[in-house]
Amino acid sequence: MVRAARLTAHGLEALRVEDVASPEPGPGEVLVAVETVGVNQLDLNLIAGVGPGAAVRLPRTLGLDPAGTIVAVGDGVDSSRVGERVVVKPNVPCGACSWCARGREADCLAQTVIGGQRDGGAAELVAVPHRNAVDRRDLDAAVASAAVHSVPIVLNALETAGVAAGERVLVTGAGGTLGQAAVQLARHLGAEVVAASRQPLDLGADVTTVRAPSPAELATELARAVPDGVDVALDVSGHAGMLAAGVGALRWGGRAVFCSASVETSLELDARAFYLRRLRLIGVASADHAQVRRGIDLVADGVVRPAIARRYPLDRIADAYREFGEHRTGKVIVDVA
Ligand SMILES: [Zn+2]
Known part of the structure; x- marks a missing residue:
């Protein structure tokens, strides 16, 4: 027994x-x-x-x-x-x-x-x-x-979005378990990271932090902090409004990726702006065996804590x-x- x-x-x-x-x-x-x-x-x-x-x-x-x-x-x-x-x-x-x-x-x-x-x-x-x-x-x-x-899912999200070194990645919901992993992994990939959360964050000097309790405040804060936009908007808050605000900050060829939708699931987008700016929207859940292997290795190597x-x-x-x-x-x- x-x-x-x-x-x-x-x-x-x-x-x-x-x-x-x-x-x-x-x-x-x-x-x-x-x-x-x-x-x-x-x-x-x-x-x-x-x-x-x-x-x-x-x-x-x-x-x-x-x-x-x-x-x-x-x-x-x-x-x-x-x-x-x-x-x-x-x-x-x-x-x-x-x-x-x-x-x-x-x-x-x-x-x-x-x-x-x-x-x-x-x-x-x-x-x-x-x-x-x-x-x-x-x-x-x-x-x-x-x-x-958690780590392999955000690894899947960042890999599916094709994050490249030097790109700017917005993480909404950055204070939680998935969000912290996403910030650390995006940094590891050589991205410049903008971390947004309802709560104040302390993620070190090389991460731009934005405190935004609502989608409207997020849009305002992003326009102030990164007026030239972001390449990738990764939402792990599960709040479609936050993802939409991230999409609004995407620059030419930007990708929005989400791996949770638990709070507010109705996503509103401007279709015209979306295709004119060559944007992409990606849903990611789960991870494959190789991503789990890489995720565990990244933790064992101290990249993600x-x-x-x-x-x-x-x-x-x-x-x-x-x-x-x-x-x-x-x-x-x-x-x-
Ligand atoms: Zn199958």
Whole structure:
């Protein structure tokens, strides 16, 4: 038996930390002894039974992004992986659709998620497809859990937008977990960064910061701070109004990219200005295996430093979910072992 956080029905009161049967690694899978797992918006959607969480069958062990050590392997997996320190890539591509066939697993039409369609890592043991268990080198488990879901997504966003050295990148929502990673990655790519947030930011002397609690204020502040515009507007605030203000600041050939839409989803654009200025609008979700690998390497190499806001023991995971919204400036981590 292992301790696991099981959601038995929708609602946080139906979340139980209890002893369940120990999972076994199936063919092509590895069994991971979990040290840490992160708290994510998708967990809250699952608990509430809304959005992408509505279709998931219960009961389910939660936890998208566990980190730990491989303790057993299933048929067809190299047994030398036992003992490897890993972090788990949350998304599992179907491997059968036309997007997977083209090597675009982040855009797979039928991808599933660990801790969603299959049992996750808020448990002492979790079985995952061997390819999802990524070597975390010498990274601390909590840092790896904090990085594996957020860093590759913003890496995907910046790579898809084709950010080049010397370009100017606006990051809206820069104070949060995704935003901090986006600022650090854009700097690493050699971009000049403008970071916008509702809260005052301290990101060092080489980052221009703009405080803008609303889209109208963002437009005004950008016109003042960068009157000649930006090349890329990356929104991670999930607020379409902020993205629209970023689009308004794009110069010739600019790209707007967003990887969240949770606050306000109706996007208004001036179509005429959009095509005359040769602009592009890109939606990015998830990341492919190579981007997860690069994201973890960038963290292990110290290029990106994920912030951890608070840690909870597994027995208090319900409190971690309940208080998630209070921790906007870093990742919330659950210590499983
Ligand atoms: Zn697929």
